Amino acid sequence: MLLLPLAQNGGFFRDRSADTCVADNGVCPKWAIDHFDRYVDPFFEHLQLVVVSVALGFVISFALAVLAHRRRWLVGPVTQITGILYTIPSLAAFFLLLPLTGRGQTTAIIALTAYTLLIFFRNIMAGLDGVPEEARDAGRGMGFTPRQLLWRVELPLALPAILAGLRIAVTTTVGLAALAFYAGAGGLGESLASQKQFKTNVLLAGGLCVVMAVMLDLLVLVAQRLLTPWSRARTV
Amino acid sequence: MNSSNTAQAEGPSAHPQAATLEFREVTKVYPGSAEPAIRGLSFLVPAGHICVLVGPSGCGKTTAMRLANRMIELTSGDILLDGRSVRERRPAELRRDIGYAIQQIGLFPHQTIGENIATVPRLKGWDRARIRRRVDELLELIGLDADMRDRYPAQLSGGQRQRVGVARALAADPPLMLMDEPFGAIDPINRDRLQNEFLRLQREIRKTVVFVTHDIDEAIKMGDRIAVLKKGGLLAQYGPPDELLLQPADAFVEDFVGADRVLKHLSLHRVADAPLDPPAADAGPDAPRVRGSDSLRDALSAILAAGGDRAVVLDDVGEPAATLTIDAIRALTRAEERALEA
Numbered sequence: 001m002l003l004l005p006l007a008q009n010g011g012f013f014r015d016r017s018a019d020t021c022v023a024d025n026g027v028c029p030k031w032a033i034d035h036f037d038r039y040v041d042p043f044f045e046h047l048q049l050v051v052v053s054v055a056l057g058f059v060i061s062f063a064l065a066v067l068a069h070r071r072r073w074l075v076g077p078v079t080q081i082t083g084i085l086y087t088i089p090s091l092a093a094f095f096l097l098l099p100l101t102g103r104g105q106t107t108a109i110i111a112l113t114a115y116t117l118l119i120f121f122r123n124i125m126a127g128l129d130g131v132p133e134e135a136r137d138a139g140r141g142m143g144f145t146p147r148q149l150l151w152r153v154e155l156p157l158a159l160p161a162i163l164a165g166l167r168i169a170v171t172t173t174v175g176l177a178a179l180a181f182y183a184g185a186g187g188l189g190e191s192l193a194s195q196k197q198f199k200t201n202v203l204l205a206g207g208l209c210v211v212m213a214v215m216l217d218l219l220v221l222v223a224q225r226l227l228t229p230w231s232r233a234r235t236v
Numbered sequence: 237m238n239s240s241n242t243a244q245a246e247g248p249s250a251h252p253q254a255a256t257l258e259f260r261e262v263t264k265v266y267p268g269s270a271e272p273a274i275r276g277l278s279f280l281v282p283a284g285h286i287c288v289l290v291g292p293s294g295c296g297k298t299t300a301m302r303l304a305n306r307m308i309e310l311t312s313g314d315i316l317l318d319g320r321s322v323r324e325r326r327p328a329e330l331r332r333d334i335g336y337a338i339q340q341i342g343l344f345p346h347q348t349i350g351e352n353i354a355t356v357p358r359l360k361g362w363d364r365a366r367i368r369r370r371v372d373e374l375l376e377l378i379g380l381d382a383d384m385r386d387r388y389p390a391q392l393s394g395g396q397r398q399r400v401g402v403a404r405a406l407a408a409d410p411p412l413m414l415m416d417e418p419f420g421a422i423d424p425i426n427r428d429r430l431q432n433e434f435l436r437l438q439r440e441i442r443k444t445v446v447f448v449t450h451d452i453d454e455a456i457k458m459g460d461r462i463a464v465l466k467k468g469g470l471l472a473q474y475g476p477p478d479e480l481l482l483q484p485a486d487a488f489v490e491d492f493v494g495a496d497r498v499l500k501h502l503s504l505h506r507v508a509d510a511p512l513d514p515p516a517a518d519a520g521p522d523a524p525r526v527r528g529s530d531s532l533r534d535a536l537s538a539i540l541a542a543g544g545d546r547a548v549v550l551d552d553v554g555e556p557a558a559t560l561t562i563d564a565i566r567a568l569t570r571a572e573e574r575a576l577e578a
Contacts, residue, residue, distance in 0.1 A: 138342025141307055141414075142356050142404075143332035156346045230346045233388035 028200045039191055043208055046187035049177045050216070053109050054169050057116030064117075065124035066150070075125065082118040090115065090176050094183040103184030111183070112176055116169040123165025127158025160231050163224040167217050174213040254283040254444045255318040255411035257304065262313035264299055264469070273299045274469030276313070281461065283411075284442040288459035290449055291492070296469030297448045301414050304446060305334045317412060332359055335405035335413035335443070339420040341397050343389040349375075349400055350385035356408040374403040377437065395426045402434065406441070416448045431457060452493055456481070456500055464489050477504055482573050498569060503533035507549055510568045512558035515548070523548050526560060536565055
């Protein structure tokens with residue numbers, strides 16, 4: 001009990017010394033370390049927005065792509081519709097959705113999910129279209145049913161393109177989610193905007209976004225290496 | 237070829253079956269096309285025989301082959317596999333009983349060689365141990381080291397990939413094999429080797445094989461029977477290579493087999509097949525030396541090159557054992573022609 005005021009006292013002195021840096025609006029590592037905890041919750045809010053939106057976007061696009069793979073006429077309409085969704089400015093999307101879904105995560109997730117659809121759909125289609133015709137023919141000729149061919153031959157061979165799409169979707173969504181606070185969904189964007197004149201804050205919140213994007217990107221990259229060992233196999 | 241029943245049992249898996257394949261008045265008209273791609277095609281391939289479909293491009297030979305495993309659906313007529321119509325069977329199931337090898341091979345790039353070979357056994361639900369044994373057996377059969385099992389197709393040479401393609405087609409020991417220009421993408425030297433390997437293999441496994449090629453020389457080499465197709469999927473002639481070469485049915489076949497058809501026929505026979513004379517003391521030092529196992533075509537070439545009319549046939553230890561004359565070669569051709577007429 002005796003130590004506590006002392007510690008606070010110490011803290012007070014450190015804050016004093018940092019204060020000049022803060023007052024000068026410099027880059028203050030000390031301040032950053034001391035106030036790091038106020039970024040933890042927004043970081044995970046942000047991460048949750050990204051993961052949920054990307055996962056939803058993937059599931060929807062995957063279903064659309066598998067459908068369009070069988071029924072080719074769907075490719076045009078789906079590309080156009082997801083293309084339109086992709087071009088709506090994210091800010092406008094948040095505001096347009098507000099009257100319908102209210103402020104909060106739901107609104108942000110709907111808008112962010114809509115953004116990933118085009119990226120996923122195009123990459124999954126490109127992956128499926130890139131499957132060598134002779135592998136498909138051999139598969140059919142050996143007695144795969146269309147469903148077996150899709151799951152055992154076509155999708156595994158499309159995996160590099162699909163995962164490339166996932167990397168783009170993840171990094172893009174980390175950036176777009178920084179605007180999600182306009183929809184009342186919090187995230188690192190909120191921290192950033194709350195003190196947007198303060199350099200240290202802007203650098204820290206922005207930097208955490210970059211760190212998150214790089215981490216997720218690396219995660220997918222590692223998954224890709226583990227899942228597609230064959231894509232690196234070349235003549236020795 | 238009539239020893240096929242006993243030979244089958246000696247196959248690597250001692251699988252006893254090769255199927256009889258029969259085309260009955262098969263016609264295929266593609267939707268939106270006025271002319272049929274295949275017209276009234278009928279022929280019968282006895283079990284354990286290689287039937288080569290040959291003809292110029294656009295003659296429908298690949299279409300005809302793909303009708304057999306319902307990769308293409310026929311318009312009218314029927315195809316019978318051991319007397320049973322292919323139309324009665326579900327396509328995917330039917331295809332698991334028919335080996336399938338194509339020119340582009342179509343190995344799955346994301347699967348190892350072992351997994352590729354195991355494709356059809358897996359579809360058929362074989363247990364792991366049985367699949368493993370079968371893959372080992374097939375790798376040995378095609379002359380690939382066991383450690384190739386875990387490589388990916390991209391790590392193999394073209395010839396090795398082609399062998400794996402054949403092994404994969406053979407994996408579930410199908411009674412019928414369909415092979416569409418399986419050695420077409422290989423350089424001539426390796427193609428010759430793969431052809432010989434396959435013929436050696438076929439002597440062991442005795443499959444019924446439908447083999448598509450546009451190359452008449454390959455057809456003559458590989459086929460027990462050859463079906464020559466002309467444009468529009470019409471069967472111009474169906475018979476053993478001897479018959480095609482010595483008695484072409486019409487001008488089209490005669491032209492297709494080539495002006496050197498009699499020489500091609502000689503390449504099908506060995507020196508030992510000809511009526512040989514006893515060794516002659518006066519053969520002369522310039523007479524070429526040939527062996528009983530040489531082809532008659534090569535022997536004739538040697539005789540002509542030496543400027544004489546005979547060659548000395550050597551035995552296994554290199555001693556003169558007989559004499560081969562140009563007359564004897566002529567006699568063999570005549571005898572074959574007479575036999576075909578009879």
